[in-house]
Amino acid sequence: MHPLYYGSLLWLAGGGEPPRYPSLSGRSARCDVLIVGGGLTGTLTADALTAAGLSVVLIDEGRIGGGSSAASTGLLQYSNDIMLSDLLSRIGEERAAHFYRACKNAVERLGQLAETLPDDVAFKRRSSLYFASSEADVPKLKTEYEALRARGFSVDWLEQADFRAIFPFAKPAALVTNGDGELNPYRLSVRLAERAAEKGARIHENTSLKSVEGPKGDLACHTSHGTVRASSVIYAVGYRPEIAGLGHLAIKYARTSAIATRVVPSLADWHQRWLLWETARPYLYARTTRDGRVVIGGFDENIREPIADRSALNKQANRLLAEARKLFPELSLETEYAWNAAFCESEDDLPLIGEDPERPGRYVALGYGGNGAVYSMLASGILTEALQGKTSMLAELVGLRSRRTGLPQ
Ligand SMILES: Cc1cc2nc3c(=O)[nH]c(=O)nc-3n(C[C@H](O)[C@H](O)[C@H](O)COP(=O)(O)OP(=O)(O)OC[C@H]3O[C@@H](n4cnc5c(N)ncnc54)[C@H](O)[C@@H]3O)c2cc1C
16 A cells, blocks of 8 residues: 555546656666656656756655555645644744745746646636635634735635526625636646756656765765765655654644545536535535546545545545535535545645755755745745755745754754
């Protein structure tokens, strides 16, 4: 069983056999940067670093894209677990607004990047409908609408009466954010790895990092299949911070479920195929796919290990299907894929990206929660700049130094 998920994953079905990469096979390699992990973070960063002229080795203990990037439902949303209105009071106007703008830019850049790839990764620009799960949540959501609008984000507000005209379900109110998107995150990882390899990155699957020793500039990175000598190492290991020696970080672990239905003949009831999510915590979210499926996820549980048996997974899948049918009673929805997967998020809801202040030369990108694709894009930019000796307000905001890391500050 995969350590991160259980069940049948939508993105792993179909789409042709991806390229295979050899394991390191006992050879010793030398490079500027070793990237550990070939999910969205690792492959976006490999693509950016090779374009910047650095020599890169990327290893993955499994297959490229086969970690949580394959389990992702592929919603690209600049709004995230922490509302802008909450972030403003927590970290101040300048930094909060900057973070939200960076997330919005990341969605845009993912779209631009998708266009430069030879193969289609099913990127599509979408708006998101963020609805109030209860009357009690309306004032908070309205505050969020006003906070976004005041800072120039393209947003709309829907009252209960507005729903009737565009959706078969009604909710007390909703915030619509324009400028979000969707894609196939697995295929994006696979295609980025391919392009990075064409530009000179050396990619090795089935090669696991065991330990790293030595000073920045000359790190000896011991793997299951030989040693890589690198000036720097990037731990792009997703929901496994302990591999980066950061198991002590302030991180919450959980697991979550998702289903993808069979192809539905018509999704005309689904207004502009908006991405849907809600104010309840944990929240349900839903999207459609290009081939006409409904994907719905949620029912998070504060348990680190993914579900490991069919009947428990079926139970979660049936709950999700019932929620999807409640939203769209006219659609004939049947589950085709169902999976449960582990995830984790930082306690302050911001990603953790940057150099480990205690161990120079070791960079991390993790603690993403459910907003992994956007944060992976942020990580590739921040880490590329950091390796070129540059920093920024964004890098400082998501960096490890000022966070509750368990390390001396
Ligand atoms: C059910 C579910 C739904 C989600 N939906 C969304 C969504 O809609 N939108 C969104 O933006 N995000 C979503 N996410 C989050 C998203 O999946 C991830 O945050 C994102 O893909 C991050 O990718 P990553 O590259 O950081 O991690 P991963 O894709 O997990 O990649 C890490 C890689 O590291 C490798 N690795 C680990 N240890 C080692 C080692 N010792 N040596 C070598 N390699 C190693 C693994 O094999 C793996 O391939 C979802 C997550 C889940 C679980």
